[in-house]
Amino acid sequence: MRDYYNVKINIPGGIVSPGTLHDILSMAYEAKVRKVRFGARQQLLMTVHYEDMRFLEQDLKKKGISYELNTERYPNIISSYCAEEVFRTGQWLSESEYHTVLDGFDYQPQLKINLSDSNQSFTPFFTGNLNFIASPVPHFWYLYVRPKQSNTVFRWRELIYTNDISRLARSVEEAMLSEGHRGEESLHWAVSSQRKFITQPATGEVELPDFTLPYYEGFNRYGQRTWLGLYRRNEQFSISFLLDVCALCLKTRIGEICITPWKSLIIKGIEEKDRTQWSKVLGRHNINVRHAANELAWQTEDHNSEGTELKNYVVRHFDKDDTRTFGLCFGVQTRSKSEVFGSVLVRKRPLLQIGQLSLFSVYDIYYTENFNPNSRTYYLFEKGLLKIHVPAQLERLCHKFSARRYMENREVVRFNEEDTVVPAASPAVYGHQCSHCLTIYDERYGDVLNDIPAGVSFGQLPDSYTCPTCDAPKTHMQLVELGSEVEEIG
Incomplete structure (x- = not known):
């Protein structure tokens, strides 16, 4: 029996140059890796046989590329950069602003850090420990703090200047992890007493948009250019295909590839004259870009095929019954300490467990407050379901959501009896x-x-x-x- 390593390479902000990705994938291919995945926190994930790992490690160290083996000590910094221009435009937050923030991080954070535009709903806002959200004031950000192993979120009392985000994040991390400060007052005092930052008073809470998940696959026009979204049903991308993608990006002068929290890729800035070349690459590798929207609205755990299998099992039932899921997204949690993003959460739990051995498992279904996936409050919908019953109960919850939305949006018109007109x-x-x-x-x-x-x-x-x-x-x-x-x- 062969042993394996789970390798994680962080891609800060989900932004990687085609050249860098090409180098990493080429090294992985030399280590006999043939497929890779992308994580919910916009990382590159792969599984490597133990006898091949030492060669890959040598190559990664030569290139100065940081990586982790079977650990999650350094969670990736994630951002809504992948949504910029293609799913939202306007306001002051631009692609260059993201780069300014990310370039300021000269250390690997041990806390989960999220950078989000407040006018999008493609990437999550509050799944991090430090959640920076663009405010209406140009170049200033809200900060919402969620201490590790806690579900409590509180707002930092000041808005943080773009150039100070990395410094403040480091100070908060030191105060929280090294000095043990976790409460709002204690943490704020510890950070503010050590360093000075450029801030403005935060006079109100952030105003977030209603959740809508855009269709993020296939060729889509924006302005005079096109972006391409790539999703794989089994969440695995062949290295040979990705190497061709990187090569075509370099050939057509596309400088960045975006990794999304939905374990997919977005390639922006495709010129109309190059569309044929992209179609040929998709055809050469038999890549489908016509998946149904309800199949894209799922998030599963990293390094775990069980959640993906359950997702596909439910989606087949949704397709068969023509179930409407618009406005919802789903998360599958099969490990007790994992975290997934969704307005509906399917959580697996052991019904009988002896030590580390689960003899029999069932599923519980939860939904978030107002069906907003950015809410931290969950309500139990059904408990103790066998796998065979999960699709039907999810359909029932979808019907409940649609009925609720209809009641909230319908227009009420009142007439006086004598003035009633048909x-x-x-x-x-x-x-x-x-x-x-x-x-x-x-x-x-x-x-x-x-x-x-x-x-x-x-x-x-x-x-x-x-x-x-x-x-x-x-x-x-x-x-x-x-x-x-x-x-x-x-």
């Missing part, structure tokens, strides 16, 4: 919706990105027409009712 029925309006990213073609407006003027019916579109968002073919767009057309009377 309007004549207006004709329904129909459009065609992409089954992958949910983009709708409405003939009243046409399609600006594909140069289709208003008034062109869906049937008049050429067979070569594709979705303007994800490039799905015309045959993947289904007829949907958009509502009633209301005639305005002047």
Whole structure:
């Protein structure tokens, strides 16, 4: 029987240059590694046979690349950089601002650090111990602290200046881990008495957006360029494919590859003239980029295939029953001390355990307050389920969420009895919706990105027409009712 090492390489902020990634993957390939994964904290993960590990270690040390074996002492700094430009634009936080913060870290943090734009919901806000969130004041950040092994979150009383984030994070880490300060007052006093930082008073709580998970796979246009999202159902990427990706990035002058908390990759800045080359790379390695949105909305534990298998088991039932999951994301927890991000949490627990041996396991289902995955409060929905019953109960919870959303959003109109008017029925309006990213073609407006003027019916579109968002073919767009057309009377 052969022994294995779980190797973790941190990618700060989830940002890596194609050249650096190419070097790491080439060294891994020489160590007989053929597939790698990406972690929930935007790391590069791989499993290496023990007899090959010494050669990989020598190569990594020569290149000055830090790594961990079977440990989690240094959690990665994660950021919402991967969402910048493609899922949100505007405000003061830019890609260069992220680099300024990350370049300030000249040490490896032992605390989990999150850097987040407050106007996105693609990456989690509060899964770290130190959660920096961009404030409305340019170049200043909120800080929300969650001490290790605690579910309590408190807001730092000042906003922190961009250039001081790394210094303050180091001071908080020293006060928390070396000096034992954990309470809000004690921790703030310990840090503020040692160093001076550029700050502003934090007069209110951060305002976070409602959670929506964008469709993050496939080719998608933004401005005059395209970004490509890459997801694998088994969460494993072949090294040969990734080496081709890195090579094409270098050839077409793409300077960065982004790792997301959803264990996927995002490549920004693809020029239209290079689209064909990217399609050829996907075709050469038989890479599918047409997964359903409900399959993308899952987060599982690192170095653990059990959660992935449960996810795939549930998704098959969702597809069979055509279950609506829009607005939700799901986390699968099979280890007691692991942490996953989700508005719905499926937690495995042993029903009978002798020492380290679990003889029989069941599943509990929880949901977060207001179904917001950034909430730290969980409510029990069902307890002690066998695996076979998990999909049906998750479907029931999805129906509960959809019904609640409908009740919150419906418009209430009140009439006086004598003034009640029954309007004549207006004709329904129909459009065609992409089954992958949910983009709708409405003939009243046409399609600006594909140069289709208003008034062109869906049937008049050429067979070569594709979705303007994800490039799905015309045959993947289904007829949907958009509502009633209301005639305005002047």
